[in-house]
Amino acid sequence: MSMKDYLAVFQRRRKLILLTAVGLLTVSLVLAFLWPPTYKSTATILIEEQEIPSDLVRSTITSYADQRIETIKQQVMSRTTLWKLVEQFGLYEAERKNSPAEEVVRRFIKDIEVEVISADVVDKRTQHATKATIAFMVAYQNRSPELAQKVANELASLFLGENLKSRERQAQEATSFLQQEAENLEKHIGAIDEKIATFKHRAQGALPELMSLNQQLLNQAERELTDLDQQIRSYEERKTYLEGELATIKPNTPILSVTGERILDSNERLRALRAEYAGVAANLSAEHPDVIKMKQEIEALEKETGQPSDVDEVSKRLVDAQAALASDLERLGSEHPDVLQSRRKIASLEQEVQRVKSVTRKLPALRPENPAYINLQAQLNSATSSLEALRKTRVEVKRRLQEYATRLERAPGIEPEYLVLMRDRDTSAQKYQDIRSRLLEAKVSEGLEVQRKGERFSLIDPPALPEKPFKPNRLAIVLLGVVLAVGGGVGSGALVESLDRSIRSPEQLVSLTQQFPLAVVPFMPNEEDFSRARMRGRLF
Numbered sequence: 001m002s003m004k005d006y007l008a009v010f011q012r013r014r015k016l017i018l019l020t021a022v023g024l025l026t027v028s029l030v031l032a033f034l035w036p037p038t039y040k041s042t043a044t045i046l047i048e049e050q051e052i053p054s055d056l057v058r059s060t061i062t063s064y065a066d067q068r069i070e071t072i073k074q075q076v077m078s079r080t081t082l083w084k085l086v087e088q089f090g091l092y093e094a095e096r097k098n099s100p101a102e103e104v105v106r107r108f109i110k111d112i113e114v115e116v117i118s119a120d121v122v123d124k125r126t127q128h129a130t131k132a133t134i135a136f137m138v139a140y141q142n143r144s145p146e147l148a149q150k151v152a153n154e155l156a157s158l159f160l161g162e163n164l165k166s167r168e169r170q171a172q173e174a175t176s177f178l179q180q181e182a183e184n185l186e187k188h189i190g191a192i193d194e195k196i197a198t199f200k201h202r203a204q205g206a207l208p209e210l211m212s213l214n215q216q217l218l219n220q221a222e223r224e225l226t227d228l229d230q231q232i233r234s235y236e237e238r239k240t241y242l243e244g245e246l247a248t249i250k251p252n253t254p255i256l257s258v259t260g261e262r263i264l265d266s267n268e269r270l271r272a273l274r275a276e277y278a279g280v281a282a283n284l285s286a287e288h289p290d291v292i293k294m295k296q297e298i299e300a301l302e303k304e305t306g307q308p309s310d311v312d313e314v315s316k317r318l319v320d321a322q323a324a325l326a327s328d329l330e331r332l333g334s335e336h337p338d339v340l341q342s343r344r345k346i347a348s349l350e351q352e353v354q355r356v357k358s359v360t361r362k363l364p365a366l367r368p369e370n371p372a373y374i375n376l377q378a379q380l381n382s383a384t385s386s387l388e389a390l391r392k393t394r395v396e397v398k399r400r401l402q403e404y405a406t407r408l409e410r411a412p413g414i415e416p417e418y419l420v421l422m423r424d425r426d427t428s429a430q431k432y433q434d435i436r437s438r439l440l441e442a443k444v445s446e447g448l449e450v451q452r453k454g455e456r457f458s459l460i461d462p463p464a465l466p467e468k469p470f471k472p473n474r475l476a477i478v479l480l481g482v483v484l485a486v487g488g489g490v491g492s493g494a495l496v497e498s499l500d501r502s503i504r505s506p507e508q509l510v511s512l513t514q515q516f517p518l519a520v521v522p523f524m525p526n527e528e529d530f531s532r533a534r535m536r537g538r539l540f
Contacts, residue, residue, distance in 0.1 A: 008504070013493035021489030028481020035477075037469030039145040043156035044117075044461035046135045065133040065455075066116055072166060073114050076158045082108050089151055091142070112155065113139040135460070145466045152463035163457045171446040178439040185432040192425045199414075199421060205403075206410035208418055214411070218404040221397055228394045235387040242380040249373045273298050318349040 010017065047065050075081075082105050086092060095104050117135040138155050142148040200207060205214065273294060325342040332339055503509055506517050525533075 005505070009493065009497050013496055016496060017489035017493040019489075020492040021485040023485075024488045025481050025485035028477055028484065032472065032474040032477035032481065035472045035474075036143055038141050038143055038471045039148045039466040039468075040113075040139055040141040040470030041145070041148040041152035041463040041466050042137050042139040042461075043152050043459060043463045044135060044137050045156060045159060046458045046460045047133060048456055048458050050455050068163070068166070069114070069116060069133070069136050072159055072162045075162050075166070076155065077109055077112065079105050081158065085151060085154060089147055089154075091147065091151070111141050113137075113141070115139070140463075141470055149463050149465045156459055156463060160457050160459060167449045167455075168446075171442070171449040175439065175442040175446050178435055178442050182432065182435045182439055185428055185435060189425065189428050189432060192421065192428060196421050196425060199418060203410070203414055203418070204407070206407035206414060208411050208415040211408065211411050214404050214407045218401065218408065221401040221404060224397045225394065225401060228390055228397060232387065232390050232394065235383050235390060239380065239383045239387060242376055242383060246373065246376045246380055249376060315353055318346065318353060321346045321349055 079102075083101060086096070086104060086108060092104050092107060095107060115137045116133050117137065118131045119134045120129055121132040121134075138152060138159055140148055140152040140155060142151065276294065321342060325339065325346060328336065328339045328342055503512065506520050510516055
């Protein structure tokens with residue numbers, strides 16, 4: 001088609017094209033000038049890093065800023081919080097009368113805008129360029145500029161307050177969790193310590209960790225036992241030697257006369273008189289003057305020396321006399337004078353034994369006077385006491401030796417259970433120390449959040465009272481309406497023309513019939529056509 005054909009199409013469809021274009025333009029103009037204005041108030045909140053370097057104090061809040069912003073957004077834009085704002089500022093009165101609360105809240109959410117502001121920064125850990133959230137904007141749009149400012153200011157306050165509460169809550173929850181874990185581990189360690197203490201008490205020193213010590217103690221006890229055996233043998237030999245030496249020395253010192261002859265002392269005279277008395281008593285009667293005199297002399301010497309007759313010596317003489325009597329009875333008969341004499345001697349010795357026993361219980365033992373005897377007696381007593389002490393020590397060492405051997409035998413059997421307890425104790429103690437160190441860091445981090453020294457939101461651009469409407473953009477609507485009017489008019493004319501199957505040119509006839517026309521008769525308007533043209537001109 002040539003330009004002439006396009007002009008012809010426009011000529012034929014100009015009414016439809018113009019009506020469509022004028023209608024669309026009218027609609028766009030009405031929309032542009034009758035759409036009520038909407039005002040938007042925006043607050044800019046800066047995300048500031050913590051004041052104290054993170055190398056010194058590490059915060060327990062590890063989430064990224066955009067994640068926290070999204071979390072706070074969900075908390076602030078909850079149905080309960082937004083409905084309070086709707087009632088507080090009297091928003092959407094018409095919608096509240098005709099729509100449910102959910103619809104009103106959804107409309108409120110649509111009017112709220114949260115936009116994150118990012119910037120290119122260098123990561124301190126990797127030293128690579130990356131995107132980081134440095135701020136975000138909170139905006140609200142409303143037909144009233146005053147309401148837009150007030151609601152935007154309230155939303156910014158909610159974001160700031162919720163951030164502080166969220167960070168404090170997270171820090172406190174971290175501290176509380178670590179505190180609870182530390183207490184649980186402390187109880188667990190206490191229970192393990194009780195089990196270990198009970199196990200050690202039951203093991204009685206047979207612990208695997210004490211095997212080397214028990215072996216050393218066992219060797220030491222064996223050496224002590226060997227030394228004690230040698231000492232005991234030495235003291236036994238010394239005791240035997242001292243007893244032999246002591247038997248050869250008299251307790252009292254001998255007395256010599258002027259001529260050098262030995263004078264019997266009281267003890268010796270007493271023993272001599274006792275021996276002589278046994279023979280005299282066998283030959284003479286008890287009432288004989290010699291017997292009475294000898295008996296009185298013996299009693300006087302006993303009082304003088306303080307020692308009665310030796311019971312063992314008298315008993316020995318009694319046994320000998322009884323043996324001699326038995327021999328005489330078999331040889332001489334019961335009526336022989338020697339047998340009668342032996343019987344009287346035995347009776348006398350029996351009386352002597354009874355008397356000596358009664359006197360021995362009453363009189364204390366005599367103290368020796370010979371220095372050599374006293375010295376040997378002291379050495380013998382010392383050797384005897386040392387020997388008894390060494391024997392008691394040997395019994396104790398023998399007991400300890402058996403105890404150490406028993407420990408070494410029991411150690412391999414109880415080692416697995418003991419190692420399980422100790423591994424559990426070591427692991428729990430290490431974990432407890434780790435939890436305690438983290439708890440201290442969490443408490444410092446909690447103080448950082450409570451004192452507002454950590455990462456925080458700072459309002460750097462508070463919501464201002466909007467002077468110009470945010471929407472609609474009337475000029476853009478008008479320009480868009482013009483474009484749509486032109487496009488709509490041209491499009492409608494082209495659509496109708498494409499649907500029209502009429503033949504309007506010789507070229508169309510040739511393309512259809514493949515034959516050339518003989519002549520072309522032009523359109524010849526009549527008077528009625530001229531009248532309609534004049535009427536359209538007047539109307540236009």
